Amino acid sequence: MAASAEEVRKSIKSYMLVFGALAVLTVITVAASWLKVSVALGIFIALVIASVKGSLVASVFMHLTGEKATLYWVLIISAFFFILLILIPVIQNSETAHLIDQVT
Amino acid sequence: MSSDHHAHNPGFISKYVFSLDHKVIGVQYTVTSLIFLFFGFSLMMIMRWQLAYPGESIPLVGGWLGKYLVDNNGVLLPEGYNALGAMHGTIMVFLGVVPLAVGGFGNYVMPLQIGAPDMAFPKLNMASYWVYFLGGVTMLAGFFVPGGAANSGWTSYPPLADIANTVGTHPFWNGQTVWLLGMVLLITSSLLGSVNFIVTIMHLRVKGLTMFRLPFFVWAQFVTSFLLLLAFPPLEAAGVLQLMDRAFHTSFFMPEGLVVSGVVQDQFAGGGSPLLWQHLFWFLAHPEVYVLILPAIGIVGEIIANNTRRPLWGYKTLVYSVIFLGFMSFVVWAHHMFLTGMGTAMSTFFQTTTMIISIPSVVILTALLLSLWQGSIRFTVPMLFALSFLPMFAIGGLTGLPLGLSASDIQLHDTYYVIGHFHYVVAPGTIMALLGGIYFWYPKVTGRKMSTFLGHLHFWPSFVFMNTVFFPMFMVGLAGISRRLWDQTEYVQGIDVQGWVRMSSWGAWALGLAQIPFIINFFYSAFAGKKVNENPWKATTLEWAAPSPPPHGNFAEVPVAYRGPYEYSVPDAKEDFHPQHVPDSQLV
Amino acid sequence: MSSELLPHTLEAHPVTGMYNGKFGVWLFLASEVMLFGALFSAYILLRTHGDFPSHKETLLDYRFGALNTFLLITSSVTMVMAWASFKLNDPGKGKMYLWITVILSCAFLFIKIKFEYLHKIHEGITPSYSTFYGIYYCMTGLHGLHILGGVVVMLYFLTVGAGLWNKNPHQFTNRIECTGLYWHFVDLVWIFLFPVFYLL
Numbered sequence: 001m002a003a004s005a006e007e008v009r010k011s012i013k014s015y016m017l018v019f020g021a022l023a024v025l026t027v028i029t030v031a032a033s034w035l036k037v038s039v040a041l042g043i044f045i046a047l048v049i050a051s052v053k054g055s056l057v058a059s060v061f062m063h064l065t066g067e068k069a070t071l072y073w074v075l076i077i078s079a080f081f082f083i084l085l086i087l088i089p090v091i092q093n094s095e096t097a098h099l100i101d102q103v104t
Numbered sequence: 105m106s107s108d109h110h111a112h113n114p115g116f117i118s119k120y121v122f123s124l125d126h127k128v129i130g131v132q133y134t135v136t137s138l139i140f141l142f143f144g145f146s147l148m149m150i151m152r153w154q155l156a157y158p159g160e161s162i163p164l165v166g167g168w169l170g171k172y173l174v175d176n177n178g179v180l181l182p183e184g185y186n187a188l189g190a191m192h193g194t195i196m197v198f199l200g201v202v203p204l205a206v207g208g209f210g211n212y213v214m215p216l217q218i219g220a221p222d223m224a225f226p227k228l229n230m231a232s233y234w235v236y237f238l239g240g241v242t243m244l245a246g247f248f249v250p251g252g253a254a255n256s257g258w259t260s261y262p263p264l265a266d267i268a269n270t271v272g273t274h275p276f277w278n279g280q281t282v283w284l285l286g287m288v289l290l291i292t293s294s295l296l297g298s299v300n301f302i303v304t305i306m307h308l309r310v311k312g313l314t315m316f317r318l319p320f321f322v323w324a325q326f327v328t329s330f331l332l333l334l335a336f337p338p339l340e341a342a343g344v345l346q347l348m349d350r351a352f353h354t355s356f357f358m359p360e361g362l363v364v365s366g367v368v369q370d371q372f373a374g375g376g377s378p379l380l381w382q383h384l385f386w387f388l389a390h391p392e393v394y395v396l397i398l399p400a401i402g403i404v405g406e407i408i409a410n411n412t413r414r415p416l417w418g419y420k421t422l423v424y425s426v427i428f429l430g431f432m433s434f435v436v437w438a439h440h441m442f443l444t445g446m447g448t449a450m451s452t453f454f455q456t457t458t459m460i461i462s463i464p465s466v467v468i469l470t471a472l473l474l475s476l477w478q479g480s481i482r483f484t485v486p487m488l489f490a491l492s493f494l495p496m497f498a499i500g501g502l503t504g505l506p507l508g509l510s511a512s513d514i515q516l517h518d519t520y521y522v523i524g525h526f527h528y529v530v531a532p533g534t535i536m537a538l539l540g541g542i543y544f545w546y547p548k549v550t551g552r553k554m555s556t557f558l559g560h561l562h563f564w565p566s567f568v569f570m571n572t573v574f575f576p577m578f579m580v581g582l583a584g585i586s587r588r589l590w591d592q593t594e595y596v597q598g599i600d601v602q603g604w605v606r607m608s609s610w611g612a613w614a615l616g617l618a619q620i621p622f623i624i625n626f627f628y629s630a631f632a633g634k635k636v637n638e639n640p641w642k643a644t645t646l647e648w649a650a651p652s653p654p655p656h657g658n659f660a661e662v663p664v665a666y667r668g669p670y671e672y673s674v675p676d677a678k679e680d681f682h683p684q685h686v687p688d689s690q691l692v
Numbered sequence: 693m694s695s696e697l698l699p700h701t702l703e704a705h706p707v708t709g710m711y712n713g714k715f716g717v718w719l720f721l722a723s724e725v726m727l728f729g730a731l732f733s734a735y736i737l738l739r740t741h742g743d744f745p746s747h748k749e750t751l752l753d754y755r756f757g758a759l760n761t762f763l764l765i766t767s768s769v770t771m772v773m774a775w776a777s778f779k780l781n782d783p784g785k786g787k788m789y790l791w792i793t794v795i796l797s798c799a800f801l802f803i804k805i806k807f808e809y810l811h812k813i814h815e816g817i818t819p820s821y822s823t824f825y826g827i828y829y830c831m832t833g834l835h836g837l838h839i840l841g842g843v844v845v846m847l848y849f850l851t852v853g854a855g856l857w858n859k860n861p862h863q864f865t866n867r868i869e870c871t872g873l874y875w876h877f878v879d880l881v882w883i884f885l886f887p888v889f890y891l892l
Contacts, residue, residue, distance in 0.1 A: 354826030
């Protein structure tokens with residue numbers, strides 16, 4: 001929101017903090033890719049870090065924390081449909097697996 | 105509104121061509137989409153000749169169609185038949201019905217119904233019309249590029265669509281690629297429009313007009329806008345991927361080592377999945393079905409409430425049903441893909457969601473039917489269209505159930521039964537409702553009523569011939585005739601049903617003739633129709649509080665909503681309707 | 693012209709807490725989520741579906757990716773600082789931050805095109821090379837187009853559109869905020885693109 005000048009000045013501080021956090025997390029995500037872990041765990045770590053970075057950007061830079069319920073509802077709906085989209089490969093692969101079962 | 109509107113005298117171009125006024129844009133959308141509707145329908149009238157009289161030269165227009173569509177004798181080529189089919193579907197859905205229902209009616213009526221001076225983003229509104237126009241021109245350009253228009257069906261399934269129109273044509277200016285470019289433009293236009301609609305409905309309602317005092321039509325537009333906003337981008341993504349496949353030979357939808365007509369498709373590295381397209385396409389295209397239907401249901405609701413002189417039965421139930429319908433429409437897409445080798449668990453899931461989504465549809469239809477109960481119905485022309493919508497939409501909906509069950513879908517998939525089913529929803533359903541909407545709001549747009557005589561001359565033949573065209577398709581489909589055959593008489597079962605096919609064709613041509621009274625009425629009444637006052641139908645919603653036609657800025661003074669949208673026949677009242685904008689003190 | 697008279701062009705709507713433009717941009721971003729969501733979904737499907745190289749074989753240089761990540765993160769900070777400066781009635785500083793954002797994004801595009809795309813294409817690795825490179829060019833290319841769009845909008849506010857500040861600073865600041873929302877979203881998409889293409 002940052003309606004008044006005072007609040008804007010205050011939030012500048014948090015912008016700088018988030019900037020630092022994002023930079024550090026970028027280094028961490030690169031470093032984590034060198035860890036000798038399984039592919040699945042590697043993907044999990046990278047996506048968790050990316051999600052943390054993404055939520056920092058959304059909640060602080062995009063001021064999502066100060067918004068009202070209407071916007072949250074819009075975003076919840078899109079998030080739900082986004083998850084559905086991401087499930088397409090799961091659905092598709094269950095189909096393929098079923099076909100492979102039939103062949104073998 | 106203030107003097108700012110009149111500070112300068114807008115010239116013809118900025119007033120009627122690049123206008124920012126939602127009413128002008130609404131009329132632009134309406135006229136353009138009606139032209140596209142008639143054009144798309146004409147393509148089908150040509151195809152119906154080939155189906156009814158396979159291998160005979162097309163009368164009247166056969167010599168005019170060009171080498172990509174017909175041979176030297178004026179007989180429709182198989183490729184030409186496919187091109188006409190693909191373009192018919194695309195034009196009717198994306199250039200005809202959606203722009204008419206959302207761009208035309210939504211733009212013109214919705215801001216008036218919420219008492220707004222305009223849409224929230226007038227420039228965006230203008231942009232969305234012109235991007236739509238550009239998309240339409242691009243689509244039509246497909247007929248003139250080397251190799252002819254896109255011919256992989258309106259669904260553009262790969263791998264066929266990835267390699268179609270590529271041999272012996274321009275690498276870029278060929279039918280399917282132009283089709284994809286056109287789609288990207290049309291999707292962009294819809295996105296701009298839907299953002300505008302949602303913000304307008306949320307932000308520009310007048311004082312007193314709470315969400316549950318909104319006319320049902322506005323609710324329908326609201327849910328439709330969300331569908332457009334969230335369902336269209338996946339198709340845009342899929343379109344971009346297919347464009348990459350075609351232009352840069354990526355292999356998103358191409359498996360490795362595919363052989364088509366004896367040619368190994370080794371320009372593709374392979375590794376892709378054709379079914380990815382189907383998922384992304386139907387992720388859009390099932391919600392798209394509700395984009396086609398919901399505005400029509402909204403229009404029917406308005407007309408029925410007005411002409412039965414009764415409140416809509418179960419207004420809140422209708423609203424919740426529409427919201428639920430919109431939400432569920434995202435979770436049923438794979439019922440179009442039962443025959444892709446889907447596992448039983450998945451097909452059971454999508455079969456269940458499909459059965460669930462039929463519930464709100466039936467609730468809506470039932471509520472609209474119950475609204476007729478004990479009403480003193482005025483059989484005006486718009487009401488005739490609205491009434492005809494109810495049974496025909498019901499036929500469309502109910503014939504969809506066997507398609508949603510994976511077992512019966514095995515028999516019916518990709519037959520004329522499917523064609524009959526979705527045309528009953530969209531043509532005798534949605535298009536009849538939209539035509540009714542034109543008769544209903546025409547007095548508001550022009551200040552004149554359309555001729556009732558010509559209206560009857562339009563309605564009755566249209567009603568009869570709509571059924572003549574589409575009902576035989578169920579018989580043809582149940583006989584097992586596949587939906588995209590150029591000549592179904594090559595099959596024994598095709599010869600058996602040839603009578604039904606011819607009936608359908610003659611119905612289509614007669615339906616074309618039946619539109620002539622409408623075309624005459626549409627133009628003639630604009631300057632010779634009976635002049636009417638601001639509220640000729642004695643309706644309650646806010647658009648009837650504005651002058652007919654409404655000036656720039658819409659309302660003489662900003663209205664206030666004092667009550668719900670359908671207060672007809674209030675007991676013990678002097679008048680049988682209480683407009684939303686009239687305070688209680690001035691009633692009774 | 694008439695848009696200035698519409699309600700809630702400047703002031704937030706009491707229920708939604710947003711003015712028209714901001715709500716519009718958020719809705720647009722919701723649709724963008726679905727656009728990139730479909731592409732991420734395609735990526736996952738292609739990756740789990742068939743011959744799809746892991747990053748050890750793909751030889752995308754993560755150093756360019758990491759450098760570009762820093763550039764974009766920094767540009768996001770300068771963007772939000774530009775908005776804060778305009779909000780604090782300091783247009784000089786605001787413009788400076790906006791220029792820095794433009795320069796950072798141009799640097800991003802330069803690295804992307806010069807050292808990544810052109811280099812790969814020179815090696816014969818075009819989009820048709822494999823499904824990995826196909827989706828890589830497609831998603832980063834679409835993201836690059838978003839960056840380009842953002843740069844065009846920022847340049848507009850720095851040049852032709854700058855006059856609005858004098859006429860109506862409130863509206864100008866709102867427009868910078870909307871640009872910022874879009875910009876942060878583009879940054880957010882890159883935050884996911886970077887590990888997906890360079891690290892996993």
